[in-house]
Amino acid sequence: MTSDTFLKGKTAVITGGTRGIGLAIAKGLASHGCSVVICGRSQKPVDEAVAAIRDTANGGSKVAGMPADVSNYESVVEFFRYADDELGGIDIVVNNAGIGIFKKTSELTVEDWRQTIGLNLDGVFYVTKEALGRFQKQSGGGYLFQISSLAAKNPFAGGAAYNASKFGLNGFSEALMLDHRQDNVRVTSIMPGSVSTEFSPGGSTKGADWKIAPEDISDIVLSLLRLPGRTLVSRVEVRPAKPPKA
Numbered sequence: 001m002t003s004d005t006f007l008k009g010k011t012a013v014i015t016g017g018t019r020g021i022g023l024a025i026a027k028g029l030a031s032h033g034c035s036v037v038i039c040g041r042s043q044k045p046v047d048e049a050v051a052a053i054r055d056t057a058n059g060g061s062k063v064a065g066m067p068a069d070v071s072n073y074e075s076v077v078e079f080f081r082y083a084d085d086e087l088g089g090i091d092i093v094v095n096n097a098g099i100g101i102f103k104k105t106s107e108l109t110v111e112d113w114r115q116t117i118g119l120n121l122d123g124v125f126y127v128t129k130e131a132l133g134r135f136q137k138q139s140g141g142g143y144l145f146q147i148s149s150l151a152a153k154n155p156f157a158g159g160a161a162y163n164a165s166k167f168g169l170n171g172f173s174e175a176l177m178l179d180h181r182q183d184n185v186r187v188t189s190i191m192p193g194s195v196s197t198e199f200s201p202g203g204s205t206k207g208a209d210w211k212i213a214p215e216d217i218s219d220i221v222l223s224l225l226r227l228p229g230r231t232l233v234s235r236v237e238v239r240p241a242k243p244p245k246a
């Protein structure tokens with residue numbers, strides 16, 4: 001357990017914190033003294049994740065969570081009201097919840113497309129909108145982390161819906177950064193390659209030995225939070241150092 005509580009007194013909202021990258025970031029922030037609120041779609045995984053994050057929390061940080069569907073604007077509004085009540089102010093927002101449906105374009109259903117864009121792009125806009133309203137009321141502004149992907153710049157077969165959502169996410173995030181950086185709003189897009197989570201088709205952590213660990217993404221978030229305010233990293237590309245040779 002770390003004794004470096006450089007985020008003591010800070011607060012964060014993380015979407016999709018029940019497992020994978022979101023859970024690792026929530027644990028990383030809480031272990032450095034940041035109070036965190038997470039969501040996922042159902043109560044039980046949220047409760048389990050909150051308990052696991054509390055185990056790593058340090059410096060009196062508060063940990064809470066509620067079920068919310070990020071692809072639904074009313075649900076996002078309710079989630080942010082809950083976060084306001086739990087945290088009293090929001091300094092950091094991590095747009096992490098995302099899905100991948102990987103099919104040839106001719107096999108993608110309208111529902112596959114809507115689900116992917118509805119969460120990975122519409123949902124990020126809903127969360128960003130709620131975050132910005134709060135950041136603008138706080139003179140200190142705030143920090144938005146957008147969990148994008150290398151799929152935001154590298155199209156691949158079977159990735160049409162996912163590529164479209166993440167290419168769109170990067171365009172949105174960089175315009176957003178330019179719109180609001182003078183208002184003390186910091187925006188960083190983190191673009192990982194393969195991370196060892198249940199995200200990949202089949203839902204396994206297969207390849208854990210060569211893939212990026214979710215904790216490494218958390219460490220990147222923590223190191224960005226340590227940067228002085230004069231410097232802003234707008235995009236971080238992250239890849240496994242030694243993927244299997246083709």
Ligand SMILES: NC(=O)c1ccc[n+]([C@@H]2O[C@H](COP(=O)([O-])OP(=O)(O)OC[C@H]3O[C@@H](n4cnc5c(N)ncnc54)[C@H](OP(=O)(O)O)[C@@H]3O)[C@@H](O)[C@H]2O)c1
Nearest residue numbers: 016018019020021040041069070097098149194195197199
């Ligand atoms: N793993 C990779 O290789 C990789 C690489 C690059 C980028 N990414 C990106 O990283 C992010 C996190 O991925 P991950 O690998 O950690 O995936 P994961 O293990 O599948 O976790 C996804 C998280 O999102 C939540 N979620 C899904 N749909 C949601 C919804 N409609 N509303 C609220 N929460 C929802 C899930 O919670 P519930 O299921 O409990 O609702 C879960 O907590 C995604 O944006 C993904 O695109 C992943």
